[in-house]
Amino acid sequence: MSDQFQPWAERTVEMPPDQAEQHEFRRGVAPVGARRTPRTESFPTVSQEPTGTGWPGEDAQQTRQPLGYHLAQLRRGGEWSTAGGLFAFVCWGVWAISSRGDLTSPVAAFVLTLFVAVGLFALARVLGRIVWERQLHRPRRTARGAHLVTGLFLAGVGIAxxxxxxxxxxxxxxxLGP
Structure with missing residues (x-):
């Protein structure tokens, strides 16, 4: 048994006496021209059987995240949808006031537009999940893409x-002239 203060002693391999006598050891001088044989023994390989546990931390990615995590993920990038929604609201207000009539149908049109924008946001999230997470195997940390698509849609509605x-x-x- 090796000394407790010399952990290297357990890992060293003794050289057979016949090889030790053949090579004269001199500190700082490499044996040139002499063919060296490996001093270590080859160990048999052991096949590894899958246990289903995977790498450490891999299970944490596949566990369910709390609702607060998903809500925070949906909020990231929300400035695009907010900006598009405010632009559409201001443009809708200009259009509704200039029509000079009952505001029931313009309000219904704007509410319908907002429902379509929410549906477009959901569609963009589903497509992002299919393409980004399942096909490309990349994690989604924000909803910026879906918010950008929704904001562009609402800006287009405002222009309309x-x-x-x-x-x-x-x-x-x-x-612009004629």
Missing amino acids: YLRQTDWVMSAWHWL
Whole structure:
């Protein structure tokens, strides 16, 4: 048994006496021209059987995350949807006020637009899950892509509302010319 203070003693392999006599050891001088044989024994390989446990920490990725984690993930990138929603709301307001009538149908149109935007956001999230997580095997940490798509949609809706307003279009044509 080796000394407790010399842990290297357990890992060293003694050289057979016949090889030790053949090679004269000199510190700092490499044996040139002499063919060296390996001094270590080859150990038999052991096949590894899968246990189903995987790498440490891998199970943590596949466990369910709490609801707060998912809500925080959905909030990241929300500035795109918020900006598009505010732009669409302002443009809708300009269109609704300039129509000079009952606001029931314009409010219903805007609520329907918001429902379509929520559906588009959900569709973008599902497509992101299919493409980004399942096909490319990449984790999604934010909802920026879905928020960007929704914000662009709402900005387009806002432009469409402005294009239906007569005085905005006449001002636009006056600025750009005929």
